[in-house]
Amino acid sequence: MGQKAWILRMHILDKLAQRIEKANSLLCIGLDSRLDKIPQSFYSDPHPQFAFNRWIIEQTHTYTLAYKPNLAFYESVSGYQALEKTLAYLHEYHPDIVTIADAKRADIGSTNEGYVHSIFDELGFDAITLNPYLGYTALLPFLERKEKGCIILCRTSNVGADEFQNLIVEDRPLWQYVAERVSKHWNQYHNCMLVVGATQPSVLKQVRHIVGDMPILVPGIGAQGGDLAAVLLNGLDSQKRGIIINASRSIIFSENPAHQAQVLQQQINAYR
Amino acid sequence: MGQKAWILRMHILDKLAQRIEKANSLLCIGLDSRLDKIPQSFYSDPHPQFAFNRWIIEQTHTYTLAYKPNLAFYESVSGYQALEKTLAYLHEYHPDIVTIADAKRADIGSTNEGYVHSIFDELGFDAITLNPYLGYTALLPFLERKEKGCIILCRTSNVGADEFQNLIVEDRPLWQYVAERVSKHWNQYHNCMLVVGATQPSVLKQVRHIVGDMPILVPGIGAQGGDLAAVLLNGLDSQKRGIIINASRSIIFSENPAHQAQVLQQQINAYR
Numbered sequence: 001m002g003q004k005a006w007i008l009r010m011h012i013l014d015k016l017a018q019r020i021e022k023a024n025s026l027l028c029i030g031l032d033s034r035l036d037k038i039p040q041s042f043y044s045d046p047h048p049q050f051a052f053n054r055w056i057i058e059q060t061h062t063y064t065l066a067y068k069p070n071l072a073f074y075e076s077v078s079g080y081q082a083l084e085k086t087l088a089y090l091h092e093y094h095p096d097i098v099t100i101a102d103a104k105r106a107d108i109g110s111t112n113e114g115y116v117h118s119i120f121d122e123l124g125f126d127a128i129t130l131n132p133y134l135g136y137t138a139l140l141p142f143l144e145r146k147e148k149g150c151i152i153l154c155r156t157s158n159v160g161a162d163e164f165q166n167l168i169v170e171d172r173p174l175w176q177y178v179a180e181r182v183s184k185h186w187n188q189y190h191n192c193m194l195v196v197g198a199t200q201p202s203v204l205k206q207v208r209h210i211v212g213d214m215p216i217l218v219p220g221i222g223a224q225g226g227d228l229a230a231v232l233l234n235g236l237d238s239q240k241r242g243i244i245i246n247a248s249r250s251i252i253f254s255e256n257p258a259h260q261a262q263v264l265q266q267q268i269n270a271y272r
Numbered sequence: 273m274g275q276k277a278w279i280l281r282m283h284i285l286d287k288l289a290q291r292i293e294k295a296n297s298l299l300c301i302g303l304d305s306r307l308d309k310i311p312q313s314f315y316s317d318p319h320p321q322f323a324f325n326r327w328i329i330e331q332t333h334t335y336t337l338a339y340k341p342n343l344a345f346y347e348s349v350s351g352y353q354a355l356e357k358t359l360a361y362l363h364e365y366h367p368d369i370v371t372i373a374d375a376k377r378a379d380i381g382s383t384n385e386g387y388v389h390s391i392f393d394e395l396g397f398d399a400i401t402l403n404p405y406l407g408y409t410a411l412l413p414f415l416e417r418k419e420k421g422c423i424i425l426c427r428t429s430n431v432g433a434d435e436f437q438n439l440i441v442e443d444r445p446l447w448q449y450v451a452e453r454v455s456k457h458w459n460q461y462h463n464c465m466l467v468v469g470a471t472q473p474s475v476l477k478q479v480r481h482i483v484g485d486m487p488i489l490v491p492g493i494g495a496q497g498g499d500l501a502a503v504l505l506n507g508l509d510s511q512k513r514g515i516i517i518n519a520s521r522s523i524i525f526s527e528n529p530a531h532q533a534q535v536l537q538q539q540i541n542a543y544r
Binding site: 034070072073076081102104108109112113114115118122133134135137157159160161162164168169170174178181 | 342374383385394410429431432435437442
C-alpha cells in the first residue's frame with residue numbers, strides 16, 4: 001500500500017515526465033491480452049491472463065512509458081482477478097511506469113462514481129480513457145480527481161470514425177470542437193489528455209496546435225497501420241514529447257515482444 | 273444452459289413484446305446496487321450485491337418488463353460474481369424478463385468483440401447500451417448479433433448533455449442526426465433502440481417521429497426528476513408501447529420496493 005499511496009499522490013503529468021526521462025521512451029504497450037489469443041503455454045497457470053501480462057511486462061518494461069490494458073478483455077471474474085494482479089504487480093515492481101485503463105467510459109455523473117472507485121481507487125490506475133458524448137458535467141467525478149489522467153476520445157483510429165467525429169459544427173469538425181472544449185474548459189487541473197488515432201496525422205497536427213503541450217495518446221501504430229514518422233512529425237510538443245504512442249497486438253502477440261518493443265522505442269526516438 | 277440457449281435464440285423485439293403483454297408493464301428497474309448504498313442487513317451474505325438484487329427481483333418481478341444493472345457498480349471481482357449470479361438467477365426463475373446491460377460501451381471493432389463475448393455470451397444479457405461516438409462500423413460486433421438489443425445513446429438525461437448532443441450538424445441537433453443514422457442505416461436487423469432521457473419530453477416526441485415504432489429506453493424518471501405524463505404522451509408508439517421506462521434508485525433504495533414498482537407500473541398504464 002505504501003507504493004500505491006505514493007502513486008496516487010503524484011500528478012499524472014509529473015509521473016509521465018519522470019518516466020519519459022528515465023526510460024527515454026514514449027512507448028505505451030496495450031495489454032489487450034484476450035484469453036483466446038495468448039499462447040497456450042500460459043493456460044496451465046491458475047491466472048493465464050496475469051501470467052501472460054507479467055511475462056510481457058518483464059520482457060518490455062525497460063522500453064516502456066506506460067501499460068494500457070483494454071478493459072474489454074477483462075470483463076469477467078477471472079479477468080478482474082488478472083487485472084488486479086497485473087496492477088498490483090506493476091505497483092510493486094515498476095511503480096514509476098504509467099498505467100492507463102483503456103475503458104472509454106462515460107455515464108451520468110453519480111454513476112461515474114462507480115467507475116472512479118473501481119478504476120482509480122481499487123485497481124489504482126493512473127489514468128483512464130473517456131468518451132465525450134455525455135459532456136463535461138457528467139465526467140466531473142473523473143475530472144475532479146486532480147492527480148489522475150483523463151484521456152478524452154477526440155478522433156479515433158477506427159474505420160468509420162468520421163461518421164460523427166467529422167461532422168461540421170460551428171464551422172469545424174466535431175473532433176476539433178471536442179479538442180477545443182477539453183483544452184479550454186475541461187482542463188482546470190491540467191489532468192486532461194486526448195486520443196487521436198495514428199491513422200490521422202493531419203488531425204494530429206491540428207489538435208497539437210489547439211492544445212499546446214497537452215499529452216496526446218496515439219493508438220493505431222502497428223496492427224492498424226498508422227505511419228510512425230508522420231505521427232512524430234505532427235504530434236510532438238514543444239519539448240519533443242507530449243505523445244504517448246500505443247502498440248498492442250503488434251508487440252504482445254509477436255514472436256519476440258522484447259525485441260519488438262525495443263525496435264519501436266528506438267524508431268520513435270530516432271524520429272524525435 | 274437450456275433456458276439460456278432459449279433466451280439467446282429469441283429476437284429482442286419478440287421478447288420485449290411477449291413480456292409487455294404478460295406483465296402488462298413498460299417498467300424497467302435499474303439494478304444500480306452500489307455496495308455502499310445497499311442495506312447493511314445484506315452485508316452478512318457472502319455475495320451482498322447478489323443477495324440485494326435477488327431480494328429486489330423477488331419484490332418487484334411481477335411489475336417488471338426489464339432489469340438493467342449498470343455495470344459501473346459491478347467492476348470488481350466480487351461485482352462480476354454478483355452480476356453472474358444475478359443473471360443466472362433471472363435466467364433460471366424469470367427467463368421471460370428482459371435483461372439490459374447498462375454499459376454505454378464503444379471501442380474499435382475488434383476490441384468490441386471482448387465486450388460482446390462477456391456481456392452477451394458469458395453473462396447472457398439480452399441487450400446493451402452503446403455510445404455512438406465511434407460510429408456504426410466500430411459497433412458492428414454488437415449490431416451483427418441479430419437477436420440482441422443494441423440501445424444507442426441519443427439524448428441523455430444528465431445535466432450538461434447539451435454540450436455536444438445539441439450541437440447543430442446539417443441543420444439539426446446532433447442527437448437528431450444520431451436518431452436518423454440509427455433508424456435509417458444501423459437497424460438492418462431490427463435490433464436497434466435509442467436512449468432518450470425523461471428530462472427531454474420534446475426531444476422524445478421528435479425522436480418518436482423519426483424512428484417509427486423503434487423502442488426507446490427512457491431513464492431519468494424518479495431520482496432525476498423526469499415528468500412521467502409527458503414521457504408517455506410523447507414517447508408511446510402506434511401500439512401504445514415502444515418505451516421502456518427506467519427507474520433505479522427511487523425503487524431499489526425505497527422503504528418498500530414492491531410498492532414503489534407497483535405504483536409506477538400502474539401510473540404508467542394509467543397514462544397509456
